Structures are given as C-alpha cells and as structure tokens.
Amino acid sequence: MAKFCMDSHKLPYNLKAFESCVLHFESQALKGNPLNDPVNRQNYLLIPKGRKSQWPIVFHLSGYFSTGYQSFDVKTLQKNIVQQIDELTEKGECPRAIHVFVEATTYWGGSQFINSHGCGQYGDYLYKELIKGVTTKLPVLSDQKFWAIMGASSGGYGALQWISQKQSPFGLAYVVSPDSYFDASLLPELLRSAPEIAKYKNFSQIKSLIASGEIQDKRSFFPLVNVIAMAHCYAPKTSFSKDFLMWPIDLYSGVVDKKIWGSWLLHDPIHFLLKRKAHLVGKEIHLDVGKYDEYHLQFGTRQIAALLKQLKVKHSYNEFSGAHRGLTGRRVQCLKGLSKKWRSYVG
Secondary structure: OOOOEEEEOOOOOOOOOEEEEEEEEEOOOOOOOOOOOOOEEEEEEEEEOOOOOOEOEEEEEOOOOOOHHHHHOOOOOOOOHHHHHHHHHHHOOOOOOEEEEOOOOOOOOOOOOOEEOOOEEHHHHHHHHHHHHHHHHOOEOOOHHHEEEEEEOHHHHHHHHHHOOOOOOOOEEEEEOOOOOHHHHOHHHHHHHHHHHOOOOOHHHHHHHHHHOOOOOOOOHHHHHHHHHHHHHHOOHHHEEOOEEOOOEOOOOOOEOHHHHHHHHOOOHHHHOHHHHHHHOOOEEEEEEEOOOOOOHHHHHHHHHHHHHHHOOEEEEEEEOOOOOOOHHHHHHHHHHHHHHOHHHOO
C-alpha cells in the first residue's frame, strides 16, 4: 500500500488565494512498469486559504509531452495557469477549490492516463492511489457534483476516460480538443511517421539516438515520438515483440491492418463512450474545440457531442475560432464555467 506524504511547496512568486503543496508517494501500481519509469511520483496541488471544512476539487490533466509540475513554471511576459487560477479566484471568477495537477508522464511523453501493456498501470495509479491519497490528506467534499476533471488534448482524452469509468468519483468534466476519432487524427500521424519508423530496428535504437541528440534536431522528431507514445498506450500485448511492435499499418505500402488497427480503436472515445453509458448517468461533460484543429480533432469532438446527445448525457458543446496551439486560454474559460456550478464557493 502506498504511503502518502504532503509537503509545502515554495514558489518563486506569490499566490493570494492558495497555498502550494506537493503530494508524493511511491506507486505500487507502477512498480515493474515496462518503461522503467519512476515509481516515486509528485503531484502538485493548490489548496485554498481559508476556513472551509471541506472543498470542491479539480483535477488537471496535462497534454502530451507536458507534466503536471510544468503548470507551476515561471513564464516570460505572461502568467502561468497557476497564477491565472489564483487571480481568477481572487476576482470571484473561479470557485475556491483544491486543484490537483496530475503527474502521469512516461519516457515517451505520456500515458494517456490509462492502464496499458506498453506503459504500465497508470489507470490504477490514478484511481487506486492518487485519488485515495488526495481524499486521505485533504478535506474534500464527497459529493460527485463537487468533483471536476479537466484537460486539453491528451488531457482532454484522459478526462473522458476518467469520468466514464465505473468507479469514477467525478461528476463534471471539462474537455478541450480531446484526442479522438483516431481514423482522422492518429492514422495520418502514423502514415507521416512511417518512413522514419521504418529506419529503425527497435525502440532501444531510437532511445540511443535520442540520448545522443541525433533525432531531436530533426523535424520528424515530435511526430515520431508521438506515435511511439500512442503505440505504447493503445497497442495490445500481442503486438509487442523483441523491443518493437507490429504497427497497424504496413510501413512500406501504408495499407491498414484492420485487426491491429481495430484493437487501437477500442481506446477511441467515439467507441469506448458508447459502451459506458451506465457509468455516465448523472454526469456532465462540457466539450470545447477549435474549428481549425491541426489534428482534425473538431471532427472527433463533434461526434462525441452527438454520441452524448444519443446517450442522453448532460453536456454542452462549443467551437472556438482557433486551432490546437495555445489551449491554456480555453482551460481558463472552463474554470470560469465552474463558477456557475459551484456558486457557494465563489468569492
């Protein structure tokens, strides 16, 4: 069983509405993970200053290639998301709540916040350990209507995963440009990266080239690492062989292997949400996406909205005139939306 420790966290800037803390523990769920990633995890938190006996709680999930603690980093000529939350809370535009910035990154840049054969048991780490640690150490309201989860891109995907799980404590999800409709978003990335993937014998070779700096300088670096990360999250166990895997496309012809690709699609929100109707009863999901998303995520998000309507799940849908970059501002809008839900905790 994981032992949870809570420490104060000194910041290089002042917060008026919150104290910064870190919850750290040695994850039992991540022991022996396939990537040999650290089992000691630090999840950074904002805890409201004040005398409420219990608080609502917001979990923030990072996008791909980002970490929870990066939200606290100082930015040049702009405020980070933590400073913006503090300012909005002081102005009464955001409810006073505990904010948890989840740390679930991997060597390849992201776990998608799920259990997987390639990365490890990140779903268990979150559900069985992190949530338990938070409720053990902090005065959190138990009613699911005061439990919110939000994220953009991969974080938005994780939010959909979390709120639709059987044992999920979350009643609200704010989802910005979520990874979805893999046929339009992920398959083109696989095809784009195929010439680069075909050069290598195994993942160890790619890791060596990354360590030496021979790949990072290439324009193909991010697409390559992105598809490798997604493969580790979505590929079935039977695909992994000799430190590489069977890709869902032929790396020469580009022809899709329907069986392998079908196993990846099981992780697509437009597929898994349909099977989790019973777990979405009483939940509320707010969707937000750019009309010009570079990864075509507007199409997946539109399909999710249509699916939620079909399932009679309470939801809202919004498209903004933008793309996939700079989604922090959209997260701020989500936080403002929370004020309408948690009026008694505003001000």
